[in-house]
Amino acid sequence: MAVARAARSGFFRSRGAIPSYSCGKDVFFDAGHTQKFLPSFENITSGGNLSQLSSIRKVDITSFGSRGIRATPQYQSPYAERVTEESDLENDSPSYPGLEATKPGEKPRVIVLGTGWAACRFLKGLDTKIYDVVCISPRNHMVFTPLLASTCVGTLEFRSVAEPVGRIQSALATEPNSYFYLASCSGIDTNKHEVYCETVGNVGLPHEPYRFKVAYDKLVIAAGAEPLTFGIKGVKEHAFFLREVNHAQEIRKKLLLNLMLCENPGISEEEKKRLLHCVVIGGGPTGVEFSGELSDFIMRDVRERYSHVKDYIQVTLIEANEILSSFEVGLRQYATNHLTKSGVHLKRGVVKEVHAKKIVLSDGTDVPYGLLVWSTGVGPSEFVKSLNVSKSPGGRIGVDEWLRVPSVEDVFALGDCAGFLEQTGKQVLPALAQVAERQGKFLVELFNRIGKENGGKALSGKDIPMGEPFVYKHLGSMASVGRYKALVDLRQSKVR
Numbered sequence: 001m002a003v004a005r006a007a008r009s010g011f012f013r014s015r016g017a018i019p020s021y022s023c024g025k026d027v028f029f030d031a032g033h034t035q036k037f038l039p040s041f042e043n044i045t046s047g048g049n050l051s052q053l054s055s056i057r058k059v060d061i062t063s064f065g066s067r068g069i070r071a072t073p074q075y076q077s078p079y080a081e082r083v084t085e086e087s088d089l090e091n092d093s094p095s096y097p098g099l100e101a102t103k104p105g106e107k108p109r110v111i112v113l114g115t116g117w118a119a120c121r122f123l124k125g126l127d128t129k130i131y132d133v134v135c136i137s138p139r140n141h142m143v144f145t146p147l148l149a150s151t152c153v154g155t156l157e158f159r160s161v162a163e164p165v166g167r168i169q170s171a172l173a174t175e176p177n178s179y180f181y182l183a184s185c186s187g188i189d190t191n192k193h194e195v196y197c198e199t200v201g202n203v204g205l206p207h208e209p210y211r212f213k214v215a216y217d218k219l220v221i222a223a224g225a226e227p228l229t230f231g232i233k234g235v236k237e238h239a240f241f242l243r244e245v246n247h248a249q250e251i252r253k254k255l256l257l258n259l260m261l262c263e264n265p266g267i268s269e270e271e272k273k274r275l276l277h278c279v280v281i282g283g284g285p286t287g288v289e290f291s292g293e294l295s296d297f298i299m300r301d302v303r304e305r306y307s308h309v310k311d312y313i314q315v316t317l318i319e320a321n322e323i324l325s326s327f328e329v330g331l332r333q334y335a336t337n338h339l340t341k342s343g344v345h346l347k348r349g350v351v352k353e354v355h356a357k358k359i360v361l362s363d364g365t366d367v368p369y370g371l372l373v374w375s376t377g378v379g380p381s382e383f384v385k386s387l388n389v390s391k392s393p394g395g396r397i398g399v400d401e402w403l404r405v406p407s408v409e410d411v412f413a414l415g416d417c418a419g420f421l422e423q424t425g426k427q428v429l430p431a432l433a434q435v436a437e438r439q440g441k442f443l444v445e446l447f448n449r450i451g452k453e454n455g456g457k458a459l460s461g462k463d464i465p466m467g468e469p470f471v472y473k474h475l476g477s478m479a480s481v482g483r484y485k486a487l488v489d490l491r492q493s494k495v496r
Contacts, residue, residue, distance in 0.1 A: 118415030121440025283319030292482025
């Protein structure tokens, strides 16, 4: 990460030097490669972490076939009972090659839900001589999230922070029995070892939405998380989040739009101040980095290209406690001083309500804004909440020391959607990229080892030793604060 940030300060300052192409919110590719991807689904759930599945309609699975495996318990979405009752009418459903249960002599099939840090690290290392792999996600690329804030103001272009999943694991694009499906998982049946998927409607497919099922031998859930809003009214309607490429695109468009609108004649002084007031909620690394990037943008670009309105633009960072609370005290103080000198106004407060043009704090203060970015952490997605499995503290999918989901066979979970169960004696790990990357590396080594011992098929790995459990050691934290400066906290941490 440090190398990437250092490289950014030199080479990547040429705004727009390299063309990028984004087909809507979920499909991303660059002009330098001829690799083809599916067309964009404009209304598909955003985020490779499968985080917004609450709006997906119940799947009509009256024609889904049966795998015939009933040795394990089952869990799935709230309409699980309907899946169980109706899925035995197998003669009414067309069969699709590559989606049915694997046969003797075929390679075992691993299904991976998601294309985030954990999922892509797992996909990258999976031995495709042992396994066929199917990746299911509503986005076809991985996002390098630590640099996402830089794309909002043109420091980096969008193609610089996105990597197509087909380049991370080439088998998805080249092997005959490995696939990437641009879809969301809407249900899981662990009795039949099947996942149920659907795309959105209004995209011209034969059915709206288009539904299908895929059988698995091993299932890896790396569905990520979704932004925490704490149930505050108006956040989802009026605030921007910063977790996906399309989020950064919308923020960039809104920021430039407000700058240009303020140069039009007849705009009052008060309205100019509101339109150019950028408010960031949350003083974690994302909020601090975005505030730093905005201050750089104001100093370098706004004062030169928008000189008529340069005195109206302002950045306010609102945090309930202290910024960068996980960092050492001296680093927090340095960040506070640096942001203040850069023109960022730091304010303590708790948001009570969000309106279209202002936010209301708990003390009754009104804060007008033209751009509102919400970065207060992440929590379990609706998909994770719907799964009828043991949950770790905080609502994530509960896993044991080998990242297995207890009480069901052949199901693993990792990344932001998973956490250790209380009975393991381990604390729930933070939702960080390095946690997800380390878990992906551990799990793929485990899969490759048990696969070589013929434990890759469904229900075949019970007697294979799992080896050493997963242990996480925090290697440190880093956050940029603008003007090519960053904080690095390398304090030793306990092995967890």
